[in-house]
Every structure is written in C-alpha cells, then in structure tokens.
Amino acid sequence: MKDVNWDDLKLFHIVASQGGLAGAASSTGISAPTIGRRMLLLERSMGRTLFTRSPQGYRLAPDGVTLFERVVSMQKMALDISQWHGDAFSLPIVSVASNIWLMGFVADNAAALRGPQDAFRLCCKRIGDDEDLTFRRGMVAIFDTAPKNGNFAVRKSVTMTYHAYRAAHLPVRNDMPWISIGTEVAVSDAEKWVFRNHEAVIHTWTNAPELLPKLIASGAGIGILPSFLGDAMPGLVRDGETIEELSLPLWLTVNDDDRHAPEMRLLIDRLAALLKRNEALFGGTSDVREDRSDSSVIPFHRS
Numbered sequence: 001m002k003d004v005n006w007d008d009l010k011l012f013h014i015v016a017s018q019g020g021l022a023g024a025a026s027s028t029g030i031s032a033p034t035i036g037r038r039m040l041l042l043e044r045s046m047g048r049t050l051f052t053r054s055p056q057g058y059r060l061a062p063d064g065v066t067l068f069e070r071v072v073s074m075q076k077m078a079l080d081i082s083q084w085h086g087d088a089f090s091l092p093i094v095s096v097a098s099n100i101w102l103m104g105f106v107a108d109n110a111a112a113l114r115g116p117q118d119a120f121r122l123c124c125k126r127i128g129d130d131e132d133l134t135f136r137r138g139m140v141a142i143f144d145t146a147p148k149n150g151n152f153a154v155r156k157s158v159t160m161t162y163h164a165y166r167a168a169h170l171p172v173r174n175d176m177p178w179i180s181i182g183t184e185v186a187v188s189d190a191e192k193w194v195f196r197n198h199e200a201v202i203h204t205w206t207n208a209p210e211l212l213p214k215l216i217a218s219g220a221g222i223g224i225l226p227s228f229l230g231d232a233m234p235g236l237v238r239d240g241e242t243i244e245e246l247s248l249p250l251w252l253t254v255n256d257d258d259r260h261a262p263e264m265r266l267l268i269d270r271l272a273a274l275l276k277r278n279e280a281l282f283g284g285t286s287d288v289r290e291d292r293s294d295s296s297v298i299p300f301h302r303s
C-alpha cells in the first residue's frame with residue numbers, strides 16, 4: 001500500500017464531519033464529484049471500506065470510525081507542532097550591526113535596547129564599512145560614513161574619535177614600535193591608519209582586531225583604538241592628541257522600507273538615545289579616564 005496522502009485524510013475528515021459530499025464541497029470549494037472520486041481512491045489505496053453510502057449521505061463504516069479517530073489525533077498533533085513552531089518564530093528579529101568595537105559597546109548596553117516585554121528579538125552582528133545593505137532587511141547599521149546611494153534612511157549621531165594608546169607602565173619614547181591590524185582584514189580608515197603612517201616601525205600585528213587592546217596593554221607597542229574603548233581600559237594611556245582625520249560622525253542606517261515598522265522605529269530611537277547619552281565618551285572628552293576600575297573593562301568576542 002502506498003503512503004496515504006495527508007490532504008486526502010483531511011478531506012476524509014471533512015466529509016465524515018459534514019455527513020456527505022455537498023457539505024464537504026461547500027466547506028472546501030472542491031466539487032462534489034471530485035471529492036467523491038478522491039474518497040473512492042482513498043478506500044482503494046487503504047483496502048478498506050470507509051463509508052456507507054446512501055441517498056441520505058455518507059455514514060462512517062466501522063473502518064471509517066477507526067480512521068476518523070486516528071485522523072483527529074493526527075490533526076491535534078499537527079496543531080501542536082504548528083503552535084510550537086509559531087511560538088519560536090512569532091517575534092520579528094531586529095538586528096544591530098557595526099564594527100567590532102561598536103558592537104562590543106552595543107552588547108554591553110543591550111538592556112537599554114531591548115526589554116523583557118518588547119515584542120521583538122535582538123540580533124547583534126559584526127559588519128564591515130564596505131558591506132552593501134541593499135538586500136539586508138530588519139537591520140540597523142552603524143557606519144562612520146553615510147551611504148551615498150540606495151534606498152536608505154539615515155540619522156546622524158555622535159562623533160567617534162580615535163587616539164593612539166600605549167601601556168601605562170611604558171615610558172614615552174620617540175622610537176616606540178607600533179601594532180597594526182593585519183592588512184588582510186583591515187577595512188576602515190582607522191584600521192588602516194597605522195600601516196599607512198608607520199609601516200616601517202610595525203613590530204606586531206594581528207588579524208583578530210579584538211586582540212589589539214590586549215597587545216597594547218602587554219607593552220608590545222602603540223596602537224590605535226576608539227577613544228571610548230581606550231580611555232575606559234585600565235593599563236592604557238593616550239599617546240598624543242586626537243587623530244583628527246579619523247574623527248567622523250556615526251550614522252544610523254536602515255532600509256527605508258523597514259524604518260516605519262514599530263519594532264524598527266523603537267530600536268532606532270533607543271539606539272540614537274544611547275549614543276547621545278554617551279556623546280562625551282565617544283568624543284574622548286568624558287572623565288572616564290579619571291574613574292577607571294576593573295568593571296570598566298569591555299570584553300569583545302568575535303561571532
């Protein structure tokens with residue numbers, strides 16, 4: 001016997017519940033003759049008589065009663081599976097994406113972006129400055145340059161500054177070696193700055209940007225970090241003034257078709273407010289360097 005078609009079993013259930021072909025046709029929009037043929041084929045495929053047919057309609061035969069009870073059980077199980085699936089995927093996903101430094105800040109402040117009662121799920125992603133968002137839906141990206149074209153809505157946010165940092169225990173020296181992000185992974189101007197300006201004295205480099213603060217703190221040399229990160233890390237001190245050419249405003253960018261969705265609007269507003277509250281930190285003018293503690297360490301993890 002061939003496997004029974006679930007659609008035929010559902011149609012069988014309707015015929016049995018309605019007591020005949022006319023009622024089943026009215027419920028399904030399938031013609032009565034077609035339903036009648038499908039019930040005959042179902043009986044033949046199962047080798048059982050399911051209905052007693054008469055001018056008064058279709059009554060279940062003994063095997064039909066047994067099948068009806070089992071189909072009811074199958075429908076209940078299918079409903080339970082659908083509900084289980086729906087519970088897992090009922091809430092929309094809203095993503096926040098940026099470079100590894102900013103996503104560390106977002107992760108530290110995730111509670112300010114999504115509360116336990118919010119009707120959306122939050123996804124934190126790393127994304128490069130050169131990524132194309134044209135086909136990325138449900139995502140708020142933080143870039144240091146506004147998109148020049150495309151169907152995007154943008155909101156200008158705080159200015160992010162960069163400084164050179166060295167380990168606090170090292171003396172100031174003119175011949176200090178430099179630490180660079182590897183050229184194979186460097187994307188932004190800030191990641192390429194050391195290579196472009198101090199290539200001859202780069203003694204250490206890494207293709208894992210999250211290791212850069214640790215390398216600087218170990219005394220391996222001078223490295224470039226966003227001010228909000230370097231100023232907050234114990235054991236690091238600035239080595240020089242703000243690198244003005246790297247100071248750029250941040251831009252919240254979202255697909256224009258998404259920005260009116262309630263969950264997107266809510267996240268954009270909360271993210272803008274979070275950055276605004278920390279404007280001095282990003283601009284390198286806060287007093288975080290005067291109040292460092294172990295709790296100021298910001299962990300970064302590659303996804």
